[in-house]
Amino acid sequence: MKTIHIFLIFIVVVLLQLFVPAKMILDREDVIKTGTQYKFKTQPVDPNDPFRGKYVTLNYEIDSAEAVAMDSTIQRGDKILVYLDTDSLGYAKLHSVSKYKINTERDYVEAKVQWYNLNNKKVNFQLEFNRYYMEEFKAKPAEDIYRKYNSRQDSIHNTYALVAVKEGEAVLKDVYINDKSIHYYIEKEANQ
């Protein structure tokens, strides 16, 4: 093959390599700009990924639902759609789950099935947006700060994730404790 032909193929490959991260960015930017924001109540813990660094895993309070009859074929590891609602305090609330898209204007997000209990028709799932990447040395303090605020066992301290949702796509924007970003607490802790 001639060099110029190889080079043309190479250009296609290059464009593809640029397109994939660019598309990832543009899709998320679109969700952030035009999507609806939801507050998901959560509790963070800190693991890490060999290539992408430290992150905080978020365990959401929304993690199980009654499945409808048509969803009885649900299996562990399946993707299901979680339809959302908002409660009186402004936090995200579960409306319903479904294996297939239902005809409604309601916002939804994807979740992975953990297990499905055939007896009480209850499905346990994990919301997909459960990784919040943080600077290497802040992930652990973030977890500790959360524990500190949570250990008081009162309902005043609320931890939640701010998530933008649009057409099933969700972008996790920030994690909040009592309406202040977790970064605020990390800095406060560092200054002390």
Added chain:
Amino acid sequence: MKSKILNELTELLEHNIISKDVASNISSYYQAKSDEQPNRLFTVFGVLGSALVGLGVILILAHNWDSFSRLVKTFFAFLPLIIGQVISGYSILQKKGQAWKESSGTFLFFAIGASIALVSQIYNIPGDLSEYLLTWILLGLPLIYVLNSKAVSMLIIVFATYYACELGYNFGYANNAPWFYLVILFGTVPFYINLLRKSPNANSTSIFNWLYALSFVIVLGSFIDTNWSMGFVMYAMLFGLFYNLGKTPVYNNQQLRRNSFLLIGSLGTVVLLLILSFNMIWKEMYEEPIVFNSQEMLISIGLFVCAIGFLLYSKKHKENSKFNLFQYAFLLFAIVFVIGNGNYGLGTIFTNVLVLTLGVFAVKIGADSFRFSVLNYGLLIISAMIVCRFFDTDMSFVLRGTLFVIVGLGFFLTNYFMLKKQKELKQKTLK
């Protein structure tokens, strides 16, 4: 190596063993040979250097710099990628040597990983490690061909294996067979076949032989879903396929240490059979019925058909015309497995007989061809089997002891007789 020969040449000249003409012919031959090959060391260090820099970039980006704005982070996500692309494009257009292409390809491969990793961090994109690895590998795969790069191909095989293990050995989640692994490896095969055609004896090609063989052995287990007993069949078929592939002329004409398929096929078969020579495993398997309509069965049949194909192909060639039990071991195992699922006692007995016969057969091959390595490999198989029986407590101590003594003597005597015979033969030919 080259300088060693040239040193020898002067010595040979001094002692009038060879003429001046012969000496100059030899030295010009080696000179021409070394001119044909570009500086290999330069390529190796280039690849190692770019791999380290690339990995370093990934690690630095993984720190996840909080103080930078989203825009700055995005800029840094694309920076290494574009640098890698420009250098790679330059080496293609300027028809740079292999060292350039290999190094720039390696760097670009890691830059792709760095780029999508940083984007994932900036936007907290969900998805576990395996999904991220898959995107990375698929974007890097074409580089093998456009840059004609062995290093990228090796990286793809290693990362594909990593991906398959991440996804497939994720215990708990059902139906996570890493099918994309097969697609990726299939994508690298044309490049490998080309290498086998052009330079079957190159060191890099033998690295590929080993990478492919090891990768398949590591990953195959991740395709086992719930029918674990079929896993034994899958591996037996894979080793059968490997052994017969190793017997095809492409591999068979090479040195044994380069023939990864033959070595792993043979060793794998023996180890597998040794595991199955225990009665309790057959008993456990007997209690779990075989599911015929399963992915394990499908894969076993696929591997079986391929193994038969390679067996028939290898038998077409003269050097394989002699009967070799190792080539048929997978077929016999399939029969033993079917019998064993009906009657686990028979399964155990037949497996033991099969291991023993394989051992004796290896001894015979070794003795016939005067190869001590094969002879002792056969003896090792037999003794390994006897050691395994040592743990089966229902055998009398006297019997076990006697068996050990017999095998020990066997080691000693067979080696001794073969050595003696070889000496006699040498003396005969000298006379």
